[in-house]
Amino acid sequence: MKIDRFQAFSDGIFAILITILVLEFHIPTYREGHLLTALLAQWPLFLSYAFSYFYVGTLWLFHHDYFSMLKRIDRNVNILNLLMLFSITLLDYPMSLVADALTTRNRADMQTAFIVYDLVALFISATFYFMYLYLHRHQELKNPAVTADFYAVIKFDPVRSVSIYGLAIVGTFWSIWLGAILLAGGIIFHFLAYLRMSKQLALAKGSAA
Amino acid sequence: MKIDRFQAFSDGIFAILITILVLEFHIPTYREGHLLTALLAQWPLFLSYAFSYFYVGTLWLFHHDYFSMLKRIDRNVNILNLLMLFSITLLDYPMSLVADALTTRNRADMQTAFIVYDLVALFISATFYFMYLYLHRHQELKNPAVTADFYAVIKFDPVRSVSIYGLAIVGTFWSIWLGAILLAGGIIFHFLAYLRMSKQLALAKGSAA
């Protein structure tokens, strides 16, 4: 199987998801002449949207760079990828839930919303773990320039992410804001892990050239 | 006609449909502090969504592998494909209907929702049947490595699917849960049929290489 159509399909899903997030913005009901106040009260939605956009964007960068090291794919990669994309498309819903709960400021509801977001993020990282593992066991799919050194650098990233989101779930029971910080930290961690992976991949390809 | 643009257009529709399914998740109205209870009551939506995602994903895998055996397409393939994609995009609506009916638990409404889903699934399988038939009669469009043996293996799949969904419609009148199991069975059958077709196709291509 050639990798082009696989990438185009995945890119399509990423592009659609990252764009339809904006559909969650709805004009709030407001007293005439008070649109400004109503919009300022929507800061949780903007925050949740900006973070989710950043998160999905980072996942796309990951997907883009990571799969560029493959020579070809097989059926199982296709199926694992569908599972990964399934977990990522789910993000649209907790984004709204977090925005909504931050608006009402109810403690129990904020806990619920953050934990749902954490669970989806944990699920996403778990699918990356399975993908890494599968491709590690099927070296024949990879570009030979990308060696075991590369895998050694990245293999614990999904485990780290899962741990951060697991901690975030526990932390949320203790304190909403600790939970929020851990969730944001998880997303920022992905971005840093992406930068490192990307550099490592450039090295691996460069040394082979 | 070249096959690239045909595949890209089809992939686009699959990618969009599979992503916008998530737009059916709406925050339920809930008493402050009871978001968790409200979310748990949404299990039918999650179930219906997960099954429909799995279904559309399987249909994409089918489409992806099946059309990879063509050398080129003609106008009729393009038109039949639009009909196939029409039937598939319809799935978004019965997905919501099933989720909604499972939430109210009204027997008559659940019957209606399942039967609408069955009818759309039956329609999808029927379009596959016509596509298989057309391509069987136009061997000049196919990669010569893919022989009559391959067709012999897959040709009854759409007939089997249509039968399962037909049975599901009848079964739903008798018992909702029998109907639900047959519907789920039909979707799982597609996945198994995909795995078999995919193996067969790899064999056919391999023996020609």
Added chain:
Amino acid sequence: MKIDRFQAFSDGIFAILITILVLEFHIPTYREGHLLTALLAQWPLFLSYAFSYFYVGTLWLFHHDYFSMLKRIDRNVNILNLLMLFSITLLDYPMSLVADALTTRNRADMQTAFIVYDLVALFISATFYFMYLYLHRHQELKNPAVTADFYAVIKFDPVRSVSIYGLAIVGTFWSIWLGAILLAGGIIFHFLAYLRMSKQLALAKGSAA
């Protein structure tokens, strides 16, 4: 400018539009146990959806075949194409309007909805007219195998379409059903015109080979 990215962008818009039409299906409010009755009352939506899908699908087939005769595009083709796609994306709204008006059965509202649909269809055909004209005057963009004979066959199609929709507007004032038949006739005419253009194009390419 290469034609690939132009086609991919256009295909993307067609694929998205044809898929999001389904988002206009909303679960009607219904008395528990009467979902079936409520769904059957949605026949105008299904009809309007099926026609609009068929219409957008036909426009895609046109776009697909017609632009396959170009060697390259220039900036003006890109801009005219954006205008054409603008007119086509508008279709989503009159589709809903027609469905809604057919549900209430109010004569004045049905007239309004049909005329809005006619106006959008007329606008679409007008953009095709300008595209045909522009490309006729810039033969250097075309595949040399596609000669003036081809243009002679197709050049009046947009004029014919504009006339049909103009007639449909006038007819709607006289009788709703006459207006509906003319509108449906216009859409079916596009499909027949597509079939003819497609055959003519195959001839032109064949005679050059």
Added chain:
Amino acid sequence: MKIDRFQAFSDGIFAILITILVLEFHIPTYREGHLLTALLAQWPLFLSYAFSYFYVGTLWLFHHDYFSMLKRIDRNVNILNLLMLFSITLLDYPMSLVADALTTRNRADMQTAFIVYDLVALFISATFYFMYLYLHRHQELKNPAVTADFYAVIKFDPVRSVSIYGLAIVGTFWSIWLGAILLAGGIIFHFLAYLRMSKQLALAKGSAA
């Protein structure tokens, strides 16, 4: 990194955004028999939609031509591009706000809506500024035919745009209609700047050939 997947992903986002703008059209509540009056009262939505479509279309043309001068991209271009696309997807919301505020005709709300639109437009132009700057400092990414002359012509465009939108914000406090004209002027300026850039690029490529 190859530029194809980068362009396809960006094109996907542009195509989706420009198409989903139409989802903001909703059937207004109207007294039976008065659909026409209700639709005519939606002129602000149509106007805001048409302008936003034209704006996003122009941004796509820019993106399309501008990045055609690159030989390859690096990670930072990918990240800057995600930021640029983030700013562009935001447009969907102020489009609705402007349409809504123009419908109620409340002065304060119209000011708010226009200023939100201006801020998003200013943000978009700022991301273009950073992209221009980054690529100016990384000539190794560019097609060598595109020289410093080209950059000299275009480098102040984002600064000009930012100034126009800054003026529009100030102007809106003074007079709604002045603000509206400046906003519309900014969007038209983009189109003219695009035409100039596109000609300049054709010259640069031509002189190298």
